[in-house]
Amino acid sequence: MAGPGNYLADVTEGITRVEDLPPPKIIRRSRNYKRRRCPCCGRSAYRLRSVRRTLHDLGDSLVARPRDLVVTYSQHRCPDCNCYFNADMEDLALPKNHYTHRVVATAVRLVVEDGLPYRSASWHLWRDHRVFVPWATIQNWVEATGEKAAANITGEYLDQALSPGYRFGETGRFTPPGWSLCFAE
Numbered sequence: 226m227a228g229p230g231n232y233l234a235d236v237t238e239g240i241t242r243v244e245d246l247p248p249p250k251i252i253r254r255s256r257n258y259k260r261r262r263c264p265c266c267g268r269s270a271y272r273l274r275s276v277r278r279t280l281h282d283l284g285d286s287l288v289a290r291p292r293d294l295v296v297t298y299s300q301h302r303c304p305d306c307n308c309y310f311n312a313d314m315e316d317l318a319l320p321k322n323h324y325t326h327r328v329v330a331t332a333v334r335l336v337v338e339d340g341l342p343y344r345s346a347s348w349h350l351w352r353d354h355r356v357f358v359p360w361a362t363i364q365n366w367v368e369a370t371g372e373k374a375a376a377n378i379t380g381e382y383l384d385q386a387l388s389p390g391y392r393f394g395e396t397g398r399f400t401p402p403g404w405s406l407c408f409a410e
């Protein structure tokens with residue numbers, strides 16, 4: 226019988242097949258408009274097409290499942306200046322990023338405030354928030370926050386990150402102890 230203080234491994238430890246992982250909960254969002262103001266010249270531009278983008282969000286911790294936002298958004302072409310642009314969705318995520326602002330902010334805090342090595346931060350995000358972020362991606366985010374944040378991360382953490390128990394795929398992707406999966410981005 227498990228009591229307070231008993232160690233329980235994460236249920237996904239030891240899983241080797243992607244299909245055995247808990248499936249993501251899909252949340253649909255729309256940024257799909259018939260017309261949008263052209264960011265280049267300010268004229269109104271009709272929708273050219275609608276497309277979709279998947280953003281990984283912090284997971285649902287109650288049911289321990291990942292959470293993906295599937296955003297349908299419009300792409301527009303300005304008839305006046307021929308500018309191509311997407312409907313704005315920077316409230317959700319930065320352009321070309323596969324993760325929501327919440328995931329980025331949580332990841333950066335784990336490293337900058339809590340001093341976790343990138344690999345540990347990656348594992349923490351999966352274990353406690355059910356979002357898989359390759360450690361190299363976290364490193365990019367932290368470095369993008371500037372020198373001040375990067376200065377808080379000392380060699381000590383890097384040594385810890387390289388300690389036994391952590392394994393790395395050929396592409397530098399993180400696989401936590403007891404977990405043999407390697408995710409494609």
Ligand SMILES: [Zn+2]
Nearest residue numbers: 263266303306
């Ligand atoms: Zn225009």
